[in-house]
Amino acid sequence: MPRFSRVFLIVMDSVGIGELPDAPRFQDEGAHTLGHIAERVEGFALPHLQALGLGNIAPLANVPAAQQPKAHYGKMNEVSIGKDTTTGHWEIMGLHVSTPFRTYPDGFPTELIHEFEERIGRKVLGNKVASGTDILDELGEEHMRTGNVIVYTSADSVFQVAAHEEVVPLEELYRICQVARELTLRDEFAVTRVIARPFVGQPGSFVRTANRHDYSVKPFAPTVMNRLQDAGLASIAIGKISDIYADEGVTKAIRTKDNMDGVDQLLGTMKESFTGLSFVNLVDFDAKFGHRRDPEGYGKALMEFDARIPELISSLGEEDLLIITADHGNDPVHHGTDHTREYVPLLIYHKGIATGSHLGIRSTFADIGATIADNFGVQPPAIGESFLSKL
Ligand SMILES: O=P(O)(O)O[C@H]1O[C@H](CO)[C@@H](O)[C@H]1O
Ligand SMILES: [Mn+2]
Numbered sequence: 005m006p007r008f009s010r011v012f013l014i015v016m017d018s019v020g021i022g023e024l025p026d027a028p029r030f031q032d033e034g035a036h037t038l039g040h041i042a043e044r045v046e047g048f049a050l051p052h053l054q055a056l057g058l059g060n061i062a063p064l065a066n067v068p069a070a071q072q073p074k075a076h077y078g079k080m081n082e083v084s085i086g087k088d089t090t091t092g093h094w095e096i097m098g099l100h101v102s103t104p105f106r107t108y109p110d111g112f113p114t115e116l117i118h119e120f121e122e123r124i125g126r127k128v129l130g131n132k133v134a135s136g137t138d139i140l141d142e143l144g145e146e147h148m149r150t151g152n153v154i155v156y157t158s159a160d161s162v163f164q165v166a167a168h169e170e171v172v173p174l175e176e177l178y179r180i181c182q183v184a185r186e187l188t189l190r191d192e193f194a195v196t197r198v199i200a201r202p203f204v205g206q207p208g209s210f211v212r213t214a215n216r217h218d219y220s221v222k223p224f225a226p227t228v229m230n231r232l233q234d235a236g237l238a239s240i241a242i243g244k245i246s247d248i249y250a251d252e253g254v255t256k257a258i259r260t261k262d263n264m265d266g267v268d269q270l271l272g273t274m275k276e277s278f279t280g281l282s283f284v285n286l287v288d289f290d291a292k293f294g295h296r297r298d299p300e301g302y303g304k305a306l307m308e309f310d311a312r313i314p315e316l317i318s319s320l321g322e323e324d325l326l327i328i329t330a331d332h333g334n335d336p337v338h339h340g341t342d343h344t345r346e347y348v349p350l351l352i353y354h355k356g357i358a359t360g361s362h363l364g365i366r367s368t369f370a371d372i373g374a375t376i377a378d379n380f381g382v383q384p385p386a387i388g389e390s391f392l393s394k395l
Protein backbone atom coordinates (compact mmCIF):
# COMPACT_ATOMS: atom_id res chain seq x y z
CA MET A 5 0.00 0.00 0.00
CA PRO A 6 1.44 3.40 -0.91
CA ARG A 7 1.74 5.88 1.93
CA PHE A 8 -0.13 8.42 -0.20
CA SER A 9 -2.57 7.10 -2.76
CA ARG A 10 -2.49 10.23 -4.91
CA VAL A 11 0.28 12.75 -5.50
CA PHE A 12 -0.61 16.16 -6.95
CA LEU A 13 2.44 17.89 -8.37
CA ILE A 14 2.37 21.54 -9.44
CA VAL A 15 5.25 23.08 -11.38
CA MET A 16 4.97 26.86 -11.31
CA ASP A 17 6.95 27.35 -14.51
CA SER A 18 10.02 29.53 -13.92
CA VAL A 19 9.28 30.51 -10.30
CA GLY A 20 12.90 30.38 -9.08
CA ILE A 21 13.96 31.35 -5.57
CA GLY A 22 17.50 32.71 -5.89
CA GLU A 23 20.73 32.08 -7.81
CA LEU A 24 22.38 28.68 -7.71
CA PRO A 25 26.05 28.52 -6.74
CA ASP A 26 26.94 27.90 -10.40
CA ALA A 27 24.77 30.79 -11.68
CA PRO A 28 27.82 32.77 -12.92
CA ARG A 29 28.48 29.99 -15.47
CA PHE A 30 25.09 30.85 -16.92
CA GLN A 31 25.57 34.65 -16.68
CA ASP A 32 22.91 34.62 -13.98
CA GLU A 33 24.71 36.06 -10.97
CA GLY A 34 22.22 37.77 -8.68
CA ALA A 35 19.09 36.33 -10.30
CA HIS A 36 16.15 35.90 -7.92
CA THR A 37 12.77 35.55 -9.60
CA LEU A 38 10.54 35.52 -6.50
CA GLY A 39 12.77 37.88 -4.53
CA HIS A 40 12.87 40.59 -7.16
CA ILE A 41 9.15 40.39 -7.85
CA ALA A 42 8.39 40.60 -4.12
CA GLU A 43 10.61 43.67 -3.77
CA ARG A 44 9.32 45.55 -6.77
CA VAL A 45 5.63 44.91 -7.10
CA GLU A 46 3.44 47.26 -5.15
CA GLY A 47 0.92 45.57 -2.89
CA PHE A 48 2.61 42.22 -3.33
CA ALA A 49 1.40 39.53 -0.92
CA LEU A 50 1.09 35.76 -1.06
CA PRO A 51 -0.78 35.04 2.19
CA HIS A 52 -1.58 31.40 1.48
CA LEU A 53 1.81 30.34 0.12
CA GLN A 54 3.29 32.31 3.02
CA ALA A 55 1.24 30.28 5.50
CA LEU A 56 2.55 27.10 3.86
CA GLY A 57 6.12 28.30 4.45
CA LEU A 58 7.24 30.02 1.24
CA GLY A 59 8.88 32.81 3.23
CA ASN A 60 10.72 30.24 5.34
CA ILE A 61 12.63 29.03 2.28
CA ALA A 62 14.35 32.34 1.58
CA PRO A 63 13.85 35.89 2.83
CA LEU A 64 11.24 37.52 0.59
CA ALA A 65 9.92 41.07 0.93
CA ASN A 66 6.26 41.05 1.99
CA VAL A 67 6.26 37.27 2.44
CA PRO A 68 7.49 36.81 6.02
CA ALA A 69 8.52 33.44 7.41
CA ALA A 70 5.60 31.65 9.09
CA GLN A 71 5.95 30.82 12.80
CA GLN A 72 4.30 27.49 12.21
CA PRO A 73 4.43 26.70 8.51
CA LYS A 74 1.60 24.43 7.41
CA ALA A 75 3.78 22.62 4.88
CA HIS A 76 7.23 21.07 4.78
CA TYR A 77 9.53 23.38 2.90
CA GLY A 78 12.95 23.59 1.30
CA LYS A 79 14.62 24.41 -1.98
CA MET A 80 16.24 22.30 -4.64
CA ASN A 81 19.45 22.47 -6.64
CA GLU A 82 19.56 21.54 -10.32
CA VAL A 83 22.37 19.08 -11.11
CA SER A 84 21.71 19.00 -14.85
CA ILE A 85 23.57 21.35 -17.15
CA GLY A 86 20.76 23.54 -18.35
CA LYS A 87 18.06 25.95 -17.29
CA ASP A 88 15.29 25.09 -19.68
CA THR A 89 11.87 23.53 -19.14
CA THR A 90 12.79 20.14 -20.55
CA THR A 91 15.93 19.78 -18.45
CA GLY A 92 14.13 20.87 -15.29
CA HIS A 93 11.14 18.59 -15.77
CA TRP A 94 13.17 15.58 -16.82
CA GLU A 95 15.34 16.02 -13.72
CA ILE A 96 12.24 16.24 -11.50
CA MET A 97 11.31 12.79 -12.84
CA GLY A 98 14.77 11.36 -12.23
CA LEU A 99 16.98 12.08 -15.24
CA HIS A 100 20.35 13.78 -15.04
CA VAL A 101 20.87 15.79 -18.23
CA SER A 102 24.67 15.87 -18.38
CA THR A 103 25.16 16.83 -22.03
CA PRO A 104 23.65 20.23 -22.69
CA PHE A 105 21.00 20.32 -25.40
CA ARG A 106 22.31 21.89 -28.60
CA THR A 107 21.46 25.55 -29.13
CA TYR A 108 21.72 27.78 -32.20
CA PRO A 109 22.87 31.25 -31.13
CA ASP A 110 23.53 32.18 -34.79
CA GLY A 111 20.35 30.69 -36.21
CA PHE A 112 19.92 27.31 -37.91
CA PRO A 113 22.30 26.00 -40.59
CA THR A 114 21.39 27.00 -44.15
CA GLU A 115 21.16 23.35 -45.26
CA LEU A 116 18.50 22.70 -42.63
CA ILE A 117 16.51 25.80 -43.59
CA HIS A 118 16.71 24.93 -47.31
CA GLU A 119 15.51 21.41 -46.81
CA PHE A 120 12.74 22.68 -44.51
CA GLU A 121 11.60 25.27 -47.07
CA GLU A 122 11.54 22.71 -49.83
CA ARG A 123 9.52 20.25 -47.77
CA ILE A 124 6.92 22.77 -46.57
CA GLY A 125 6.59 24.76 -49.80
CA ARG A 126 7.03 28.09 -48.03
CA LYS A 127 10.04 30.33 -47.38
CA VAL A 128 11.47 31.18 -43.96
CA LEU A 129 11.73 34.61 -42.33
CA GLY A 130 13.92 35.41 -39.34
CA ASN A 131 16.05 32.37 -38.51
CA LYS A 132 17.68 33.96 -35.52
CA VAL A 133 17.50 34.23 -31.75
CA ALA A 134 14.54 36.40 -30.79
CA SER A 135 11.83 37.06 -28.27
CA GLY A 136 8.61 35.56 -29.59
CA THR A 137 6.63 38.79 -29.29
CA ASP A 138 9.38 41.10 -30.61
CA ILE A 139 9.77 38.99 -33.71
CA LEU A 140 6.06 39.35 -34.47
CA ASP A 141 6.43 43.12 -34.32
CA GLU A 142 9.40 42.85 -36.64
CA LEU A 143 8.24 40.26 -39.17
CA GLY A 144 4.53 39.62 -38.59
CA GLU A 145 3.40 42.02 -41.29
CA GLU A 146 5.84 40.63 -43.88
CA HIS A 147 4.66 37.13 -42.97
CA MET A 148 1.04 38.16 -43.62
CA ARG A 149 2.00 39.70 -46.95
CA THR A 150 4.16 36.85 -48.23
CA GLY A 151 2.95 33.72 -46.46
CA ASN A 152 6.55 32.95 -45.50
CA VAL A 153 6.76 31.45 -42.01
CA ILE A 154 8.73 32.96 -39.12
CA VAL A 155 11.40 30.67 -37.67
CA TYR A 156 13.25 31.69 -34.52
CA THR A 157 15.12 30.20 -31.61
CA SER A 158 16.28 31.32 -28.14
CA ALA A 159 18.89 30.45 -25.53
CA ASP A 160 17.10 27.09 -25.36
CA SER A 161 17.23 24.20 -27.77
CA VAL A 162 14.06 25.23 -29.61
CA PHE A 163 12.97 25.53 -33.26
CA GLN A 164 9.94 27.82 -33.11
CA VAL A 165 7.62 28.42 -36.05
CA ALA A 166 5.29 31.42 -35.84
CA ALA A 167 2.42 31.88 -38.28
CA HIS A 168 -0.84 33.84 -38.36
CA GLU A 169 -3.83 31.52 -37.98
CA GLU A 170 -5.56 33.17 -40.96
CA VAL A 171 -2.49 32.94 -43.20
CA VAL A 172 -1.35 29.43 -42.35
CA PRO A 173 -4.25 27.30 -41.08
CA LEU A 174 -3.47 25.54 -37.81
CA GLU A 175 -3.46 22.06 -39.34
CA GLU A 176 -0.87 23.23 -41.85
CA LEU A 177 1.26 24.85 -39.15
CA TYR A 178 1.19 21.59 -37.20
CA ARG A 179 2.19 19.68 -40.35
CA ILE A 180 5.02 22.16 -40.91
CA CYS A 181 6.18 21.57 -37.34
CA GLN A 182 6.10 17.79 -37.89
CA VAL A 183 8.48 18.33 -40.79
CA ALA A 184 10.76 20.44 -38.58
CA ARG A 185 10.54 17.74 -35.91
CA GLU A 186 11.57 15.07 -38.37
CA LEU A 187 14.54 17.06 -39.71
CA THR A 188 15.78 18.04 -36.27
CA LEU A 189 15.84 14.47 -34.99
CA ARG A 190 19.02 14.08 -37.08
CA ASP A 191 22.20 14.41 -35.02
CA GLU A 192 23.62 17.21 -37.18
CA PHE A 193 20.56 19.42 -36.62
CA ALA A 194 19.57 18.21 -33.14
CA VAL A 195 16.90 20.29 -31.38
CA THR A 196 15.07 19.34 -28.18
CA ARG A 197 11.77 21.02 -28.98
CA VAL A 198 9.96 22.23 -32.05
CA ILE A 199 7.23 24.69 -31.07
CA ALA A 200 4.25 25.83 -33.14
CA ARG A 201 3.54 29.49 -32.30
CA PRO A 202 0.25 30.50 -33.92
CA PHE A 203 -0.96 34.06 -33.52
CA VAL A 204 -3.86 36.30 -34.55
CA GLY A 205 -4.58 40.03 -34.88
CA GLN A 206 -3.24 42.89 -36.94
CA PRO A 207 0.22 44.50 -37.22
CA GLY A 208 0.98 46.32 -33.99
CA SER A 209 -1.49 44.23 -32.00
CA PHE A 210 -0.65 40.60 -32.70
CA VAL A 211 -1.47 38.11 -29.95
CA ARG A 212 -0.29 34.54 -29.65
CA THR A 213 -3.03 31.98 -29.12
CA ALA A 214 -3.40 29.00 -26.81
CA ASN A 215 -2.98 26.73 -29.87
CA ARG A 216 0.75 26.58 -29.21
CA HIS A 217 2.01 23.04 -29.59
CA ASP A 218 5.35 21.56 -28.53
CA TYR A 219 7.04 18.58 -30.17
CA SER A 220 9.70 17.33 -27.79
CA VAL A 221 12.25 14.57 -28.20
CA LYS A 222 11.61 11.58 -25.97
CA PRO A 223 13.40 11.41 -22.62
CA PHE A 224 16.67 9.45 -23.09
CA ALA A 225 15.77 6.93 -20.36
CA PRO A 226 12.62 5.85 -18.53
CA THR A 227 11.39 8.40 -16.01
CA VAL A 228 9.45 7.81 -12.81
CA MET A 229 6.31 8.45 -14.88
CA ASN A 230 7.16 5.44 -17.07
CA ARG A 231 7.60 3.37 -13.91
CA LEU A 232 4.19 4.43 -12.63
CA GLN A 233 2.56 3.62 -15.96
CA ASP A 234 4.31 0.24 -16.13
CA ALA A 235 3.02 -0.55 -12.64
CA GLY A 236 -0.54 0.14 -13.78
CA LEU A 237 -0.80 3.38 -11.83
CA ALA A 238 -2.15 6.68 -13.14
CA SER A 239 0.18 9.35 -14.48
CA ILE A 240 -2.06 12.24 -15.49
CA ALA A 241 -0.43 15.07 -17.44
CA ILE A 242 -2.05 18.51 -17.37
CA GLY A 243 -1.04 21.49 -19.52
CA LYS A 244 2.36 21.18 -21.19
CA ILE A 245 3.37 18.07 -19.24
CA SER A 246 2.57 15.52 -21.95
CA ASP A 247 4.52 17.58 -24.52
CA ILE A 248 7.53 17.94 -22.25
CA TYR A 249 7.84 14.17 -21.82
CA ALA A 250 6.76 13.45 -25.43
CA ASP A 251 3.82 11.43 -24.02
CA GLU A 252 6.22 9.00 -22.34
CA GLY A 253 4.74 7.64 -19.13
CA VAL A 254 1.50 9.57 -19.61
CA THR A 255 -1.73 7.66 -19.00
CA LYS A 256 -3.99 10.63 -19.66
CA ALA A 257 -3.27 14.08 -21.11
CA ILE A 258 -5.39 17.17 -20.41
CA ARG A 259 -4.70 20.41 -22.30
CA THR A 260 -5.17 23.82 -20.68
CA LYS A 261 -5.78 27.41 -21.80
CA ASP A 262 -3.94 29.24 -19.05
CA ASN A 263 -2.78 29.04 -15.43
CA MET A 264 -6.25 29.25 -13.89
CA ASP A 265 -7.50 26.56 -16.26
CA GLY A 266 -4.49 24.46 -15.17
CA VAL A 267 -5.58 24.82 -11.53
CA ASP A 268 -9.18 23.99 -12.51
CA GLN A 269 -8.08 20.86 -14.36
CA LEU A 270 -5.94 19.75 -11.41
CA LEU A 271 -8.93 20.29 -9.11
CA GLY A 272 -10.95 18.23 -11.60
CA THR A 273 -8.58 15.29 -11.17
CA MET A 274 -8.92 15.63 -7.39
CA LYS A 275 -12.57 14.69 -7.83
CA GLU A 276 -11.63 11.53 -9.73
CA SER A 277 -10.74 8.29 -8.09
CA PHE A 278 -7.28 6.98 -9.04
CA THR A 279 -4.01 5.85 -7.57
CA GLY A 280 -0.91 7.60 -8.84
CA LEU A 281 0.19 11.02 -10.01
CA SER A 282 -1.60 14.11 -11.32
CA PHE A 283 0.99 16.56 -12.64
CA VAL A 284 0.39 20.11 -13.90
CA ASN A 285 2.65 22.77 -15.37
CA LEU A 286 1.54 26.42 -15.04
CA VAL A 287 3.33 28.00 -17.97
CA ASP A 288 1.94 31.56 -17.90
CA PHE A 289 4.43 32.70 -15.26
CA ASP A 290 7.19 31.96 -17.74
CA ALA A 291 5.70 32.59 -21.16
CA LYS A 292 3.52 35.61 -20.43
CA PHE A 293 5.60 37.40 -17.80
CA GLY A 294 9.13 36.03 -17.26
CA HIS A 295 10.27 36.15 -20.89
CA ARG A 296 8.40 39.41 -21.33
CA ARG A 297 10.34 40.90 -18.38
CA ASP A 298 7.09 42.02 -16.79
CA PRO A 299 7.48 41.94 -12.98
CA GLU A 300 4.03 43.51 -12.41
CA GLY A 301 2.24 40.94 -14.52
CA TYR A 302 4.29 38.16 -12.96
CA GLY A 303 3.42 39.42 -9.47
CA LYS A 304 -0.29 39.49 -10.29
CA ALA A 305 -0.15 35.98 -11.72
CA LEU A 306 1.50 34.77 -8.50
CA MET A 307 -1.20 36.44 -6.39
CA GLU A 308 -3.88 34.88 -8.58
CA PHE A 309 -2.35 31.46 -8.04
CA ASP A 310 -1.98 32.12 -4.32
CA ALA A 311 -5.71 32.82 -4.09
CA ARG A 312 -6.40 29.27 -5.33
CA ILE A 313 -4.35 27.57 -2.58
CA PRO A 314 -7.22 27.28 -0.04
CA GLU A 315 -9.36 25.53 -2.66
CA LEU A 316 -6.54 23.16 -3.56
CA ILE A 317 -5.92 22.31 0.06
CA SER A 318 -9.54 21.79 0.99
CA SER A 319 -10.00 19.47 -2.01
CA LEU A 320 -7.27 17.13 -0.80
CA GLY A 321 -8.20 13.88 0.89
CA GLU A 322 -6.49 12.29 3.89
CA GLU A 323 -4.32 10.13 1.64
CA ASP A 324 -3.24 12.82 -0.80
CA LEU A 325 0.07 14.62 -1.10
CA LEU A 326 0.49 18.06 -2.68
CA ILE A 327 3.89 19.15 -3.99
CA ILE A 328 4.54 22.68 -5.29
CA THR A 329 7.79 23.47 -7.06
CA ALA A 330 9.30 25.00 -10.23
CA ASP A 331 11.59 24.01 -13.11
CA HIS A 332 14.08 26.94 -13.37
CA GLY A 333 14.04 30.71 -12.86
CA ASN A 334 13.03 33.55 -15.20
CA ASP A 335 13.80 36.68 -13.24
CA PRO A 336 11.77 39.49 -14.87
CA VAL A 337 14.30 42.14 -13.87
CA HIS A 338 17.37 40.24 -15.09
CA HIS A 339 19.25 41.17 -18.28
CA GLY A 340 18.04 39.64 -21.55
CA THR A 341 14.80 37.66 -21.90
CA ASP A 342 15.95 34.15 -21.03
CA HIS A 343 15.58 31.78 -18.09
CA THR A 344 17.81 32.15 -15.04
CA ARG A 345 19.79 29.48 -13.19
CA GLU A 346 18.14 29.34 -9.78
CA TYR A 347 17.07 27.19 -6.89
CA VAL A 348 13.45 26.19 -7.05
CA PRO A 349 11.10 26.23 -4.06
CA LEU A 350 9.73 23.03 -2.57
CA LEU A 351 6.49 22.99 -0.58
CA ILE A 352 4.95 19.71 0.52
CA TYR A 353 1.52 19.57 2.06
CA HIS A 354 -0.72 16.79 3.35
CA LYS A 355 -3.49 16.66 5.91
CA GLY A 356 -1.47 15.17 8.77
CA ILE A 357 1.12 17.94 9.20
CA ALA A 358 1.02 19.76 12.57
CA THR A 359 3.95 22.10 11.87
CA GLY A 360 5.96 21.82 8.69
CA SER A 361 9.64 20.99 8.92
CA HIS A 362 12.63 22.15 6.93
CA LEU A 363 13.59 19.64 4.25
CA GLY A 364 16.86 21.46 3.66
CA ILE A 365 18.59 22.23 0.39
CA ARG A 366 17.92 19.20 -1.77
CA SER A 367 20.86 18.38 -4.01
CA THR A 368 18.72 17.59 -7.06
CA PHE A 369 15.19 18.19 -8.40
CA ALA A 370 15.09 14.39 -8.73
CA ASP A 371 14.39 14.10 -5.00
CA ILE A 372 10.77 14.62 -6.02
CA GLY A 373 10.86 11.73 -8.49
CA ALA A 374 12.67 9.56 -5.95
CA THR A 375 10.02 10.36 -3.32
CA ILE A 376 7.17 9.54 -5.70
CA ALA A 377 8.87 6.26 -6.71
CA ASP A 378 9.44 5.40 -3.04
CA ASN A 379 5.81 6.18 -2.19
CA PHE A 380 4.40 3.93 -4.91
CA GLY A 381 7.04 1.22 -4.56
CA VAL A 382 8.30 1.46 -8.14
CA GLN A 383 11.92 1.39 -9.34
CA PRO A 384 13.75 4.48 -8.05
CA PRO A 385 15.44 6.82 -10.53
CA ALA A 386 19.24 6.72 -11.00
CA ILE A 387 19.54 10.02 -9.11
CA GLY A 388 17.57 11.58 -6.26
CA GLU A 389 16.98 10.79 -2.62
CA SER A 390 13.51 10.14 -1.27
CA PHE A 391 12.28 12.41 1.54
CA LEU A 392 9.17 10.29 2.09
CA SER A 393 10.23 9.26 5.61
CA LYS A 394 10.40 12.95 6.61
CA LEU A 395 6.80 13.70 5.66
O1 LIG B 1 9.96 34.42 -26.46
P1 LIG B 1 9.06 33.24 -26.53
O2 LIG B 1 8.54 32.98 -27.92
O3 LIG B 1 7.94 33.28 -25.52
O4 LIG B 1 9.94 31.97 -26.31
C1 LIG B 1 10.25 31.41 -25.09
O5 LIG B 1 9.55 30.18 -25.06
C2 LIG B 1 10.43 29.17 -25.42
C3 LIG B 1 9.90 27.85 -25.00
O6 LIG B 1 9.54 27.81 -23.63
C4 LIG B 1 11.72 29.59 -24.77
O7 LIG B 1 12.82 28.96 -25.32
C5 LIG B 1 11.71 31.07 -25.02
O8 LIG B 1 12.31 31.32 -26.25
MN1 LIG C 1 9.85 26.20 -17.85
Ligand SMILES: [Mn+2]
Pocket residue numbers: 089290291295343
Ligand atom coordinates in the same frame (compact mmCIF):
# COMPACT_ATOMS: atom_id res chain seq x y z
MN1 LIG D 1 10.49 29.64 -20.94
